[in-house]
Amino acid sequence: MSVDRSPLxxxxxxxxxxxxRLDPLSAAxxxxxxTGAAILALAMPTIALALRWSEVVAPxxxxxxLLALIAAVWLMLDRSxxxxxxxxxxxxxxxxxxxxxxxxxSVLSTLGANQAVRDDWAPLVTGIVLIALTPYRxxxxxxxxxxxxxxxxxxxxxxxxxxxxxxxxxxxYAVTGSxxxxxxGFAAAAYARSLNGSIVRWQQRxxxxxxxxxxxxxxSVARSVQQQRITTLNLEAVPYLSRVVDADExxxxxRDEARRLARTIRALLVADVERGWAATLLDDxxxxxxxxxxxxxxxxxxxxxxxxxxxxxxxxxxxxxxxIRRLAATELDLRLRSPEGRLQVQWIISTxxxxxxxxxxxxxxxxxxxxxxxxxSAAGLPGRIALExxxxx
Numbered sequence: 001m002s003v004d005r006s007p008l009x010x011x012x013x014x015x016x017x018x019x020x021r022l023d024p025l026s027a028a029x030x031x032x033x034x035t036g037a038a039i040l041a042l043a044m045p046t047i048a049l050a051l052r053w054s055e056v057v058a059p060x061x062x063x064x065x066l067l068a069l070i071a072a073v074w075l076m077l078d079r080s081x082x083x084x085x086x087x088x089x090x091x092x093x094x095x096x097x098x099x100x101x102x103x104x105x106s107v108l109s110t111l112g113a114n115q116a117v118r119d120d121w122a123p124l125v126t127g128i129v130l131i132a133l134t135p136y137r138x139x140x141x142x143x144x145x146x147x148x149x150x151x152x153x154x155x156x157x158x159x160x161x162x163x164x165x166x167x168x169x170x171x172x173y174a175v176t177g178s179x180x181x182x183x184x185g186f187a188a189a190a191y192a193r194s195l196n197g198s199i200v201r202w203q204q205r206x207x208x209x210x211x212x213x214x215x216x217x218x219x220s221v222a223r224s225v226q227q228q229r230i231t232t233l234n235l236e237a238v239p240y241l242s243r244v245v246d247a248d249e250x251x252x253x254x255r256d257e258a259r260r261l262a263r264t265i266r267a268l269l270v271a272d273v274e275r276g277w278a279a280t281l282l283d284d285x286x287x288x289x290x291x292x293x294x295x296x297x298x299x300x301x302x303x304x305x306x307x308x309x310x311x312x313x314x315x316x317x318x319x320x321x322x323x324i325r326r327l328a329a330t331e332l333d334l335r336l337r338s339p340e341g342r343l344q345v346q347w348i349i350s351t352x353x354x355x356x357x358x359x360x361x362x363x364x365x366x367x368x369x370x371x372x373x374x375x376x377s378a379a380g381l382p383g384r385i386a387l388e389x390x391x392x393x
Contacts, residue, residue: 019135019192020086022199024371027135034080037132038073041125045069045106048121055110062109065102065122072098072129080136086370087136095133096145099126100152107156120177123153127184131191139193146185153178277305277313278334285320285332294329300336308343312391315372319347319365319387326361327351327385343391348384355380362387 020027045066049056056062075095079087106122126149130142157177161170282296305313316334323329331350338344351358359366359380366378369389376389 017196017200018087018138019196019199020371022196022371024368027371028367030135031080034132034135035077037128038077041069041073041128041132044125044128045121057112058109060109061105065105065109068098068102068105069125072102076129076132084370086374089141092133092137092141095129096148099129099149102126103149103152103156107160111160120153120156123149123178123181124184126153127181127188130181130185131188134188134192134195137192139189139196142192143186143189146182146189149185150178150182153181276300276303277308278303278316278336281305281313281317281320282332282334285317285324289324292324292328294324294332296332296334298334298336300334302338304336304338304343307338311372312343315369316345319369322362322365323347323349323351323385327353327358345389347387349387350384352383355382355385358385 018027019030049062072095075091075098078084079091103122103126106120110120130146130149133142154174154177157173157175158170160177161173276298278298278300282298286292286294286296305316308316320332320334323332327349329349329351331348333346333348335346335348336344349358353361359378362378362385366376366387369376369378369387373389373391376387378388379386
């Protein structure tokens with residue numbers, strides 16, 4: 001069993017790899033750090049303005065700067081929530097533009113009065129936000145925006161040089177004005193690259209081990225299917241043949257029984273051939289819990305599950321297993337579709353547990369789904385949980 005990458009899920013390029021996609025649970029655990037960085041980003045201008053309010057010469061520009069900062073922080077916190085789909089490039093670019101607006105307007109608010117460029121708070125806030133983005137955006141993107149913000153801050157530092165109290169070359173103000181965002185931004189990019197690279201190497205080794213295990217167990221799975229056929233023959237066909245051998249003559253009832261057995265065996269063989277991967281998965285999950293009364297239904301007319309990758313199948317199995325073990329699921333409905341090369345998945349899980357408790361039990365798997373799929377949603381219905389997600393969107 002090879003771990004090939006089917007068209008149902010795109011392979012992440014180096015420019016798309018993020019911690020949120022590689023290890024969604026770690027990214028979710030990092031959200032308190034993101035929240036702390038957001039609070040620090042809001043506290044920095046508050047402290048700076050309290051100490052140097054006399055340098056503010058254009059309160060209107062200061063208001064625009066603070067509004068841009070608040071909007072950037074809100075966007076960062078909103079997009080990092082578990083209930084939101086994985087962060088896409090357009091909203092990430094909007095965040096960077098808001099930071100740039102914040103930087104430019106903060107300089108305009110003190111232009112001519114700020115005589116120590118190194119005391120500008122905007123570059124430091126931008127660097128803090130770049131660090132907070134480490135779990136959610138690719139290292140390459142963070143490095144690119146670190147360069148852009150560094151150049152912008154350098155130009156703004158040179159713009160303020162004529163009003164500075166220290167007589168040093170103009171280039172020195174470009175360095176002092178851009179140093180905070182450069183140091184923090186490139187540190188964030190380096191950390192993201194190192195962390196993501198380590199996780200990618202670990203995952204490659206883990207999937208290689210999973211592939212080897214699947215190959216080892218393929219024979220036992222085939223023997224299990226063959227054993228089911230043999231059991232059916234032993235219970236019905238063999239007793240009938242023994243009775244025919246012992247009988248002196250065949251009756252019409254014997255002929256009718258032979259026709260019935262032939263249809264049964266033919267239907268069994270056809271069902272084995274036509275049974276899709278989704279139906280086989282649900283049968284296996286239910287079969288592992290024979291003491292439970294679970295109704296399982298698979299809706300996969302095009303047998304999309306057979307084209308799914310090992311990673312996708314593993315996720316589907318994990319959802320089903322957790323639903324049985326933690327939610328005491330009474331019904332499992334799995335629907336798979338593949339419009340335009342995308343893999344769409346819908347789980348409807350019936351459970352006796354209250355909706356709030358059921359969602360809490362599945363929180364870990366919901367966070368995982370959010371990180372590895374392009375868009376997802378989890379909703380509580382009366383007596384049921386609906387979990388939908390899509391690859392390749």
